[in-house]
Every structure is written in C-alpha cells, then in structure tokens.
Amino acid sequence: MCVKVLHLKKTLSSDIRLPNNCFYIGNQFLNLAKSPFYAELSQEQYRQWLWCQIKNKTLLYQELKTIVSSIILGNEIILACNCNKANQCNGFVIKKAIAYLIEKEKLDAQNVESSSWSDYKESFPINDDKLHDFSLWLNQNSCYQETANFYHLWLNYISSSV
Numbered sequence: 001m002c003v004k005v006l007h008l009k010k011t012l013s014s015d016i017r018l019p020n021n022c023f024y025i026g027n028q029f030l031n032l033a034k035s036p037f038y039a040e041l042s043q044e045q046y047r048q049w050l051w052c053q054i055k056n057k058t059l060l061y062q063e064l065k066t067i068v069s070s071i072i073l074g075n076e077i078i079l080a081c082n083c084n085k086a087n088q089c090n091g092f093v094i095k096k097a098i099a100y101l102i103e104k105e106k107l108d109a110q111n112v113e114s115s116s117w118s119d120y121k122e123s124f125p126i127n128d129d130k131l132h133d134f135s136l137w138l139n140q141n142s143c144y145q146e147t148a149n150f151y152h153l154w155l156n157y158i159s160s161s162v
Contacts, residue, residue: 005091026081074130
C-alpha cells in the first residue's frame with residue numbers, strides 16, 4: 001500500500017489542481033473546498049472521531065472505502081492537507097485507518113472462492129506494470145498453485161509494498 005501524506009505550501013498559486021490520485025483532507029485552502037475529512041481536533045480526538053465515522057458507516061467511511069478500492073487496484077494515493085503540524089497531521093491517522101480497512105478486506109478475502117489466475121486477471125483491472133510486479137512477488141513467495149485465492153494474495157502483495 002502506498003499512501004503518502006503531502007503538506008501543501010502556502011505559496012502555491014490560487015488555482016491548485018490536484019491529480020486524480022490525490023485526496024484533499026484539509027480545511028478550505030485557496031480554491032480547495034473544506035474536506036469532509038477535516039476536523040479541528042487533536043490527533044487522539046481525531047482518531048476517536050474517525051473511528052466513530054467508520055463504525056457508523058457514514059459518508060466519510062464511504063470516501064475511505066473509495067480510497068481503499070483505489071489502493072486495491074494498485075494506485076498510489078496522496079493525502080494532501082495544508083496544516084503546519086508535520087508529524088502530528090491527521091493525515092497519518094487517516095493513513096492508519098486505510099491500513100486497517102485493507103487488513104479487514106484481507107480477512108474478508110479469505111472467504112472468497114479460489115479461482116484460476118487467468119480468470120482473476122480478467123475480472124480485476126490491473127495495469128501491466130503492476131501485473132509484472134505481482135507475478136514477481138508470487139514467484140518470490142512460492143505461490144505456484146494453478147488455483148488459489150488470488151484476491152487474498154493480491155491484498156497481501158499490496159500490503160507488503162508499503
């Protein structure tokens with residue numbers, strides 16, 4: 001899983017355009033609207049607040065699931081904010097929540113029916129570079145079976161590429 005927390009500089013131009021893999025998590029900043037992830041709380045309070053959002057499956061939880069789905073597809077994600085808190089940024093709490101949701105997905109994937117690699121590859125849109133890296137990872141981890149739970153293996157691969 002590759003999730004980076006990026007702090008936007010105050011000196012940026014007022015018409016910021018974020019890439020598709022970037023999720024803004026801060027307060028209103030230049031032309032960026034206040035994010036639903038934004039809450040003016042200490043890191044511990046934020047962690048508790050975010051956990052309540054996940055438990056209650058709110059719209060914020062749905063946004064987290066969108067991010068998790070993007071990561072599962074092999075995309076790198078950037079969490080961008082404009083705080084001045086460096087290591088105390090709530091982006092790191094969000095990053096841990098995403099890791100938790102991926103671990104939960106891995107547990108759920110253990111119950112997915114086994115399938116052949118060719119069937120799985122057709123149903124799961126992964127780019128050629130990621131397929132190559134995944135194939136190398138499968139070989140390095142001695143995953144040579146004709147049929148296996150490739151979804152579970154993929155999630156393990158994604159988690160190992162932190």
